[in-house]
Amino acid sequence: VNAAPEKHKPQKVTNVAHRGASAYAPEHTIASYKLGDKMHGDYIEIDLQMTKDGTLIAMHDETLDRTTNGTGLVKDHTLQEIKQLDAGSWFNEKYPEYAKEEYEGLKVPTLEEVFKKLGKNKKYYIETKSPDVYPGMEEELLRIINKYKINKKTLLLQSFSPDSLLKLHSLDPTLKLVQLISYKETATITDEEIDYIKSYAVGIGPNHTYLNEVYVQKVVQNGLDIHPYTVNTKERMKTLIDWGVTGMFTNHPDILHQLKKEL
Ligand code: G3P
Numbered sequence: 001v002n003a004a005p006e007k008h009k010p011q012k013v014t015n016v017a018h019r020g021a022s023a024y025a026p027e028h029t030i031a032s033y034k035l036g037d038k039m040h041g042d043y044i045e046i047d048l049q050m051t052k053d054g055t056l057i058a059m060h061d062e063t064l065d066r067t068t069n070g071t072g073l074v075k076d077h078t079l080q081e082i083k084q085l086d087a088g089s090w091f092n093e094k095y096p097e098y099a100k101e102e103y104e105g106l107k108v109p110t111l112e113e114v115f116k117k118l119g120k121n122k123k124y125y126i127e128t129k130s131p132d133v134y135p136g137m138e139e140e141l142l143r144i145i146n147k148y149k150i151n152k153k154t155l156l157l158q159s160f161s162p163d164s165l166l167k168l169h170s171l172d173p174t175l176k177l178v179q180l181i182s183y184k185e186t187a188t189i190t191d192e193e194i195d196y197i198k199s200y201a202v203g204i205g206p207n208h209t210y211l212n213e214v215y216v217q218k219v220v221q222n223g224l225d226i227h228p229y230t231v232n233t234k235e236r237m238k239t240l241i242d243w244g245v246t247g248m249f250t251n252h253p254d255i256l257h258q259l260k261k262e263l
């Protein structure tokens with residue numbers, strides 16, 4: 001009789017501070033990243049966009065509107081223009097329960113500034129966003145990773161775009177890559193899909209909503225990590241850990257840290 005497969009140990013579940021500790025501080029600001037670190041996130045998650053003059057900045061959206069007082073596309077603005085913007089006040093208005101005066105007037109950080117402020121020994125989990133809109137973003141990302149001597153053993157790079165990941169893989173096959181996937185209904189994955197992803201990536205990052213234990217176990221039994229996004233309640237975190245996920249993205253790294261101690 002085959003024993004049930006051993007599940008990933010809860011204490012080893014990777015805690016990814018999604019956009020920093022973005023439940024409590026304006027996403028993708030140095031304040032949010034530092035808080036994510038303080039709240040025991042193992043990794044700081046960074047989304048990348050690129051300015052008109054080719055600088056990689058930390059921002060989720062292709063437009064400035066939601067997380068700054070600016071408007072329009074990132075790609076139509078220079079770094080100098082984006083540096084004039086306030087990337088914190090929107091948070092205070094939207095989440096008065098977590099508002100802080102110090103968030104007013106926070107700046108959009110460049111990737112270089114994140115590495116300078118947080119240091120090369122932190123663990124970063126960096127997403128190439130909209131790679132079709134920003135040709136050359138993979139080369140620029142690698143240039144900065146190398147310039148700041150970021151430890152590639154603990155660095156994780158992620159994208160929804162297989163092409164972007166394949167490009168990174170061809171530029172440097174030692175990079176650890178995670179294929180993001182967005183399911184619209186019950187998540188399923190074939191052996192062929194797993195084999196293909198394994199040819200360039202170390203893990204899969206699916207939205208957690210439509211996951212199930214069979215999917216999670218199929219992925220981990222094939223030797224891939226599985227890091228669902230974005231998991232914000234303790235109950236859901238516990239279910240996913242019971243199913244055997246190896247990590248997860250959360251806006252509440254403090255909740256996941258506490259849960260890991262209790263399990
Ligand atoms: O990178 C994991 C997760 O953040 C993907 O979705 O839209 O929040 O970047 P999104």
Ligand code: CA
Pocket residue numbers: 045046047127
């Ligand atoms: Ca992301």
